[in-house]
Amino acid sequence: MDATATAARPKPTASATLPAGDPKIVAKDVNVYYAEKHALKNVSLDIPERAVMAFIGPSGCGKSTFLRCINRMNDTIASCRVVGSIKIDDQDIYDPSLDVVQLRARVGMVFQKPNPFPKSIYENIAYGPRIHGLARSKAELDEIVEQALRKASLWNEVKDRLQDTGTGLSGGQQQRLCIARAIAVSPEVILMDEPCSALDPIATAKIEELIDELRQNFTIVIVTHSMQQAARVSQRTAFFHLGVIVETGPTERIFTSPNDKRTQDYITGRFG
Amino acid sequence: MAMTDHIVSSFDADLQTLGDKLAEMGGLCEKLVGESIEALLRRDIPLAKRVIEWDRSIDRLQHEIEENGILTIAKRAPVAIDLREVVAALRIANDLERIGDLAKNIAKRVVALEGQFQPPKLAGGVAHIADLTLAQLKEVLDAYTQRDERRAMEVWKRDGDIDALYNSLFRELLTYMMEDPRNIGFCAHLLFCAKNIERIGDHATNVAETVYYLVHGEAVTDERPKGDLAGAAISYD
Ligand SMILES: Nc1ncnc2c1ncn2[C@@H]1O[C@H](COP(=O)(O)OP(=O)(O)O)[C@@H](O)[C@H]1O
Ligand SMILES: [Mg+2]
Numbered sequence: 001m002d003a004t005a006t007a008a009r010p011k012p013t014a015s016a017t018l019p020a021g022d023p024k025i026v027a028k029d030v031n032v033y034y035a036e037k038h039a040l041k042n043v044s045l046d047i048p049e050r051a052v053m054a055f056i057g058p059s060g061c062g063k064s065t066f067l068r069c070i071n072r073m074n075d076t077i078a079s080c081r082v083v084g085s086i087k088i089d090d091q092d093i094y095d096p097s098l099d100v101v102q103l104r105a106r107v108g109m110v111f112q113k114p115n116p117f118p119k120s121i122y123e124n125i126a127y128g129p130r131i132h133g134l135a136r137s138k139a140e141l142d143e144i145v146e147q148a149l150r151k152a153s154l155w156n157e158v159k160d161r162l163q164d165t166g167t168g169l170s171g172g173q174q175q176r177l178c179i180a181r182a183i184a185v186s187p188e189v190i191l192m193d194e195p196c197s198a199l200d201p202i203a204t205a206k207i208e209e210l211i212d213e214l215r216q217n218f219t220i221v222i223v224t225h226s227m228q229q230a231a232r233v234s235q236r237t238a239f240f241h242l243g244v245i246v247e248t249g250p251t252e253r254i255f256t257s258p259n260d261k262r263t264q265d266y267i268t269g270r271f272g
Numbered sequence: 273m274a275m276t277d278h279i280v281s282s283f284d285a286d287l288q289t290l291g292d293k294l295a296e297m298g299g300l301c302e303k304l305v306g307e308s309i310e311a312l313l314r315r316d317i318p319l320a321k322r323v324i325e326w327d328r329s330i331d332r333l334q335h336e337i338e339e340n341g342i343l344t345i346a347k348r349a350p351v352a353i354d355l356r357e358v359v360a361a362l363r364i365a366n367d368l369e370r371i372g373d374l375a376k377n378i379a380k381r382v383v384a385l386e387g388q389f390q391p392p393k394l395a396g397g398v399a400h401i402a403d404l405t406l407a408q409l410k411e412v413l414d415a416y417t418q419r420d421e422r423r424a425m426e427v428w429k430r431d432g433d434i435d436a437l438y439n440s441l442f443r444e445l446l447t448y449m450m451e452d453p454r455n456i457g458f459c460a461h462l463l464f465c466a467k468n469i470e471r472i473g474d475h476a477t478n479v480a481e482t483v484y485y486l487v488h489g490e491a492v493t494d495e496r497p498k499g500d501l502a503g504a505a506i507s508y509d
Contacts, residue, residue, distance in 0.1 A: 227349075227351055228349050231351065253489075255351045255352060255355075256351070256352060256355065256356070256489050257352060257353075257356070257488065257489020257490065258352055263352075264352050264353060267351050267352055268278070268350070268351060268352050268353060268354045269278050269279050269280060269283065270277050270278055270279065271279070
């Protein structure tokens with residue numbers, strides 16, 4: 001092994017892992033309170049477009065809280081107060097004149113436990129496009145349903161039983177159904193809160209494969225407790241701890257040489 | 273040291289085992305390099321044969337470190353400093369295994385030299401380069417144990433000295449060969465031994481780079497220091 005070659009090797013640059021262009025989402029000094037509890041403290045973060053950003057950190061550190069800020073899901077929690085600014089494509093999503101229903105169509109969400117409606121597979125997908133008026137005919141709606149199921153890599157498994165109930169599918173299939181449902185309204189951003197935590201390794205692998213495909217067209221933010229999953233699926237990672245973002249950067253760097261000791265202790269399993 | 277305090281304590285134990293085996297291997301390597309040179313300078317054939325025999329222990333340790341390292345990766349999926357610890361152990365074990373081979377090659381030449389005309393003054397230059405290389409090897413292994421990348425980089429910077437010394441030794445031995453053809457056989461053997469020693473220095477430099485990577489998480493980017501290349505006309509293996 002001739003080591004002179006390695007000695008001259010240039011440092012990896014961040015641009016190798018970072019998509020070019022302006023960030024899709026820019027959060028500045030976001031603070032979130034649940035009544036008296038200060039759950040997020042001065043969180044500022046850029047989220048790149050058409051890439052996967054992973055949020056990691058111990059339970060209760062505010063990952064889901066921040067995720068819910070991005071589509072204003074926190075509005076539905078009475079005690080919750082959000083301060084600061086979050087912009088998507090330069091538009092302030094907390095602007096009072098903004099249509100929240102419209103926002104949630106642009107920013108889809110997939111939860112930890114698959115939660116299909118107790119309706120047919122077809123209806124699970126068709127519901128969103130129908131209420132948002134995305135289809136002018138039955139044929140168009142059929143097309144949207146098929147495309148969403150295809151993008152979610154579920155079409156081949158369900159195309160012959162679209163009228164069966166969604167809750168009859170396996171856990172992994174249900175989660176892909178939920179992803180298809182999120183995709184069907186043509187969102188720009190997809191938020192995923194521990195989407196694989198209820199799934200077995202095979203179903204998890206399929207979701208990860210899917211996430212990798214979806215990032216060609218969507219901006220994806222995923223909360224995960226699996227360090228390996230974050231390392232596998234994301235291009236950037238943010239580490240949350242006690243309501244603050246301790247460190248954010250290219251995933252490769254976070255998992256090979258994090259800058260902050262708290263990040264290192266967490267990802268290497270040194271505190272709980 | 274960085275390898276303690278995991279929530280899963282058997283992970284610490286895995287890393288500790290790797291570290292212990294590597295320390296054992298490093299110690300053995302220093303011993304073999306030292307003794308192969310001693311055997312050469314004193315023409316001690318029984319010692320040379322022992323070196324050849326001991327090299328197997330180094331090979332065995334390298335296999336064990338490799339198996340343990342791979343198993344740790346499979347079981348624990350280490351990241352960050354833990355991943356670098358395992359990768360560094362695998363890399364250093366590799367370099368040490370090569371160093372063991374080079375010491376064994378020197379010892380084999382000692383055995384082959386038996387009965388040849390051997391003017392003692394000729395070996396002086398080899399003793400000098402050997403001292404320097406052995407010091408480098410000791411220092412870099414200490415730097416690894418201490419996770420002290422500054423000491424490692426000092427070793428790294430000094431590798432050029434060994435190269436330069438090798439090149440001047442090369443010229444010196446050529447002169448002896450021209451002076452008296454009876455010197456040729458012995459000098460040629462010495463030259464190969466010196467080349468082996470110079471390569472041991474290169475592996476010590478590899479270890480220094482690994483220590484740097486272990487501490488900083490990135491590769492050394494500067495060009496490696498080189499002695500002048502006059503002797504590079506002969507290269508073998
Ligand atoms: N609906 C809520 N009401 C009151 N406190 C909440 C609510 N949701 C979250 N919290 C608190 O906010 C903090 C952050 O929670 P969360 O964002 O769910 O963390 P994570 O997703 O990182 O586990 C926790 O201390 C949690 O108890
Ligand atoms: Mg959560």
